[in-house]
Each structure stands twice: as C-alpha cells, then as structure tokens.
Amino acid sequence: MYNVIHTMMEREETRIFHDYLKRTRLKHTAQRDLILDVFLDTEDHVSSEDLYHLVKVKDPTVGFTTIYRTLKLLVECGLARELEFHDGRMLYEHEYKHTHHDHLICTQCGRLIEFYDEQIESLQDDIVRRYGFKSLRHSHRIFGICAECQQAEKDAEKVGHHAVALTN
Amino acid sequence: MYNVIHTMMEREETRIFHDYLKRTRLKHTAQRDLILDVFLDTEDHVSSEDLYHLVKVKDPTVGFTTIYRTLKLLVECGLARELEFHDGRMLYEHEYKHTHHDHLICTQCGRLIEFYDEQIESLQDDIVRRYGFKSLRHSHRIFGICAECQQAEKDAEKVGHHAVALTN
C-alpha cells in the first residue's frame, strides 16, 4: 500500500530515469520503477544480489535478469556507479548528486572507505594529458587492512599469547 | 634441446623461484621451471591463457591448471604482479626489478600504458595514514581512449562524411 504512496512523491532521480527511458524509447515498467526505488533506499554499496533480495521482499516475482539489466540502465543514465569489488563482484553506489570519490578496501572484512583527493585528481588529469589519452573514468582502489581489523588482529594475538602461556 | 641449455644459464629469477620453493617445501618440477621461463620471455602483460598457449608450444602436455597454480606461486614469491584488466580477466606482468607503476587502459583496443607519479604515491600514503589503514597494494587504473584510437575514430568519421556526401 505505502509502496504506491512512496512512488507518488516522485524523487528527482525517478524523473531523471523516466526522461532517460523516454529519450531512448525504452519502456516504463513497474519492475524498473521498483528496482530504482529500492536502489535509492539503499546506502553505501549494494551488489546485484543484495538488490535482488531487497527487491524480492517487495515483489517476489522479479527475476535476477531484470535486476542486472536495470542496473545497467541506471549506470547509463548517471544514477548509479559501478565499482569493481575486491573479489571481482560488482558493487553499485549512488552517483547522482554524490561527489566523486575513490575507495580504500579492507581485504579482511570487505569494508569500503571513501576518499577524495583534489590533488590526486588533478595529477591524474596531467598524466592523461601527457599521453594524449581521453579519460572516461578511473578506478583508484587501495587494498589493505582497516583500522578495526588491525585492532582485532592485535587482540587475537594477545589471546593467543595467553593461551600459549596457559598451555605451557 | 636448447631448452636445456637455456635453463642452464640460470637467470636470477630462476634462483629466486627455486629458493622460494625450497623455503616453502614445495617441489621443483619441470612444468614450474618451464612456465617461469616462458613467462620471463614475455614482455608487458600476459593473460593466463596467453601464457598457456605459449607454454603449449614448448610442451603440449602442460594443462591450464598448472599455469594458474604456478602463476599464483610467481605472484607469491614476488616475480609476477597480478593486474585486473578491463574485462575482469587477470593479466600478469614482471614484478622483479620492475619499478611500481599504474595503468591507463584503452577500453577500445585494450592497450595498456604504464604511468608512475611520485606525488600520487605519496598522497596515497597520506590518505592511508589518515584512516589508520594498513595498505597492502593498490590498483589505480584510468580507463579511456588512447591517442591512436582517437585518431582512428577521427579518420573513420572523415570516411563516413565522404560516404554520406557520395550517397546524397
């Protein structure tokens, strides 16, 4: 019931999507609207599978395939950004009105930390210019261990030492 | 025949690999030696499949699996670096005595251009420090169209215009 109400108070993103569909002569369907809506309700990063499960809750008849195909449309119309995760999966994040950023990726817990550095961005522009390259997008990922996992590691070590002390 | 001679004049990398095998109590096999040797003879970037075919020429009995498993060992002992390509495949490049660098990737022809920027590297260090992150590796890729493909595009456009002019 409140699904209907929810879609009534049209978000700016919905309008962008509908315009895009019209412009490219694609059809406006209930599934596409639902998927966009569920995507907009997420925070941070979702995988296609995450989104599939979230959509399933609201309409269990929607298939995998439609999720993938719709996510692609969202990327094309600038509402979503694709991000290659650490294990090869794709993650999706909001793109509209979100400033560009890159990621620190914890290889232990999968946590994503966003960073942005003006200087790096402009140095990138220099590099691209130097090679006569036409830059379309970039992916700057730093892999490592986040502060929390480092702490957890240290804690585990302590416990380990205790255990050794006790068993000796 | 000259395979034997070739392996006789042992490269520094071969020694590193053998040391690594000994250290980790892994076995020294003809396949592993051959794969390393073929890998060292490549330039730039090879996919596992590229390497598989190159190895096949010298010994057609070697299987896929051994290539994959050996490449992993080469990464572990610091002789090879894994690079996520544009389409999800992995590429391998020489790591030993090769300075670190990142890549411009042409999404049209797949060309890889290496770049290195000291300032970006040190800005990265700053960022990592700011978040208490322990950096293990990074992947900085700029996707776009290389100078050659841009030129080719322009040339194609010209031809296109001619064609239109002629058919009109």
Add this chain to the structure above:
DNA sequence: CTTAGTGCAAACCGTTTGCAAATGC
C-alpha cells in the same frame, strides 16, 4: 498491433577444485 521487457533456464567464461595417477625427494 507492434515493439520492447520479462522470467526462466541454459550458456558463458575465467578460474578453482576433486580426484586418480604420476613424480619429486
């Protein structure tokens, strides 16, 4: 009523794994 979208199942593709036989040490 024409064209595009949907859901399903099957295909895909690079990579990984289980296993029996072969090999290093």
Add this chain to the structure above:
DNA sequence: GCATTTGCAAACGGTTTGCACTAAG
C-alpha cells in the same frame, strides 16, 4: 614410500543470452 603435483573433467559464481510469453505505447 610418503607427500606433493599434475592433468583432466567437473564445479563454481557472477553475469549474460535465447526464447516463449507478457505488457507498454
């Protein structure tokens, strides 16, 4: 001889595709 490695075939996992059916415009 014991453990590791090999090559094969089959499994995997995320994504894509072919197709008959349904729905949008």
